[in-house]
Amino acid sequence: MAKIRQRKNSTRKETIIETAARLFRERGFSATSMRDLAEQVGVEAASLYNHISSKAEILQELCFKVANKFMSHIDTVDAEDIPAIKKIEAVLRFHIQQMVHHYEEVYVSDREWKHLTDPYLSNIQTQRRVYRQRIASIIEEGIRKAEIKKIDAPTAVLIMLHAVSGIESWHRSKEKISGEILEENMITILIGGLQNK
Amino acid sequence: MAKIRQRKNSTRKETIIETAARLFRERGFSATSMRDLAEQVGVEAASLYNHISSKAEILQELCFKVANKFMSHIDTVDAEDIPAIKKIEAVLRFHIQQMVHHYEEVYVSDREWKHLTDPYLSNIQTQRRVYRQRIASIIEEGIRKAEIKKIDAPTAVLIMLHAVSGIESWHRSKEKISGEILEENMITILIGGLQNK
DNA sequence: TACCATAACTAACATTTGTTACCAGTTAGT
DNA sequence: ACTAACTGGTAACAAATGTTAGTTATGGTA
Numbered sequence: 028m029a030k031i032r033q034r035k036n037s038t039r040k041e042t043i044i045e046t047a048a049r050l051f052r053e054r055g056f057s058a059t060s061m062r063d064l065a066e067q068v069g070v071e072a073a074s075l076y077n078h079i080s081s082k083a084e085i086l087q088e089l090c091f092k093v094a095n096k097f098m099s100h101i102d103t104v105d106a107e108d109i110p111a112i113k114k115i116e117a118v119l120r121f122h123i124q125q126m127v128h129h130y131e132e133v134y135v136s137d138r139e140w141k142h143l144t145d146p147y148l149s150n151i152q153t154q155r156r157v158y159r160q161r162i163a164s165i166i167e168e169g170i171r172k173a174e175i176k177k178i179d180a181p182t183a184v185l186i187m188l189h190a191v192s193g194i195e196s197w198h199r200s201k202e203k204i205s206g207e208i209l210e211e212n213m214i215t216i217l218i219g220g221l222q223n224k
Numbered sequence: 225m226a227k228i229r230q231r232k233n234s235t236r237k238e239t240i241i242e243t244a245a246r247l248f249r250e251r252g253f254s255a256t257s258m259r260d261l262a263e264q265v266g267v268e269a270a271s272l273y274n275h276i277s278s279k280a281e282i283l284q285e286l287c288f289k290v291a292n293k294f295m296s297h298i299d300t301v302d303a304e305d306i307p308a309i310k311k312i313e314a315v316l317r318f319h320i321q322q323m324v325h326h327y328e329e330v331y332v333s334d335r336e337w338k339h340l341t342d343p344y345l346s347n348i349q350t351q352r353r354v355y356r357q358r359i360a361s362i363i364e365e366g367i368r369k370a371e372i373k374k375i376d377a378p379t380a381v382l383i384m385l386h387a388v389s390g391i392e393s394w395h396r397s398k399e400k401i402s403g404e405i406l407e408e409n410m411i412t413i414l415i416g417g418l419q420n421k
Numbered sequence: 422t423a424c425c426a427t428a429a430c431t432a433a434c435a436t437t438t439g440t441t442a443c444c445a446g447t448t449a450g451t
Numbered sequence: 452a453c454t455a456a457c458t459g460g461t462a463a464c465a466a467a468t469g470t471t472a473g474t475t476a477t478g479g480t481a
Contacts, residue, residue: 220417
């Protein structure tokens with residue numbers, strides 16, 4: 028009973044959240060109404076509340092799911108015993124792959140987190156700051172070991188992270204090159220730009 | 225009479241549009257109400273309509289102002305007789321400078337153009353597509369002349385343009401490096417990433 | 422069969438939204 | 452001094468918003 032309830036509940040909830048992710052990406056969080064969402068799910072607006080507790084909760088789930096994913100990935104990368112530039116490459120590749128394969132949720136959580144409200148907003152802001160700082164630290168290590176050009180590390184982080192969010196344009200473009208080729212191109216340019224020749 | 229009327233009108237209108245640009249950046253277009261805007265201007269919401277004709281018009285003015293600026297800049301750059309990689313550098317530097325000095329309007333027009341409605345929406349979409357294509361063409365010329373690495377030109381454009389939009393983080397960061405140093409760092413990484421060594 | 426959680430519906434709510442109509446005070450040119 | 456434009460305010464609007472209350476059909480479990 029409990030088992031079925033949970034399974035049914037979560038699949039339905041997941042449908043709603045996935046649909047919301049798509050709408051939030053297309054129109055933005057604020058410009059998406061619960062009635063828009065309901066229509067896409069194929070249900071009345073009020074019925075959504077059998078599965079979620081508020082519009083805000085949807086955004087929270089999306090943002091924290093993505094934040095956790097990136098946080099735990101950088102944990103494993105940072106634990107490896109490889110050159111700093113390889114760590115940066117691994118992080119970058121992960122970002123690219125996530126943007127290619129989990130476009131909606133990654134993009135939304137990156138663009139719409141500002142609409143979170145306060146316990147969650149501060150939390151996400153802190154997580155984002157910490158995350159960028161960890162990448163910056165790796166870059167600085169790479170600079171010390173002369174693997175990476177002498178540049179301002181926060182600027183490098185800013186370029187990296189925003190460049191991958193440009194994969195949105197790739198998704199919407201007509202003649203898409205493959206995800207793998209996209210990845211190699213981005214790595215060539217960005218790692219090539221960081222690396223000490 | 226007409227002269228004075230126009231001058232007064234436009235300064236007040238400009239104030240409104242500048243204030244709107246700031247709010248649209250902070251909260252997004254949809255999440256900014258005319259009453260929010262009015263409060264920041266120091267006036268009642270209805271009074272705004274003595275100067276502008278709709279909320280949509282504000283976004284239109286912002287988007288087309290910025291689009292025209294970038295379009296006419298690439299015109300002049302493209303007319304010059306310099307290597308392709310130098311053209312790309314000039315375009316990139318212009319983007320960086322605009323993001324540093326005209327943050328609000330540039331950022332807003334880049335992020336919120338999706339909320340335009342249809343005659344304007346199609347127009348802006350076309351302009352953006354054309355603009356990216358022109359940069360891609362310059363890059364392809366650079367690749368043919370072996371000034372630039374053999375990469376997918378649209379991907380390079382995507383990286384360039386989105387990387388500069390990351391200057392938003394720079395604006396909000398506590399310990400800002402100077403705008404000039406930011407520019408040099410970004411050029412180092414991005415042009416370094418494109419250039420054939 | 423009786424029961425109960427699930428998940429859908431309809432109706433309604435209090436706010437908030439963009440916008441309009443109308444009015445009043447100030448300013449500037451004749 | 453008179454007029455007209457400019458710029459503000461108040462009141463109100465219809466529509467849209469997120470959300471709640473209450474009801475009903477369904478399908479699995481005791």
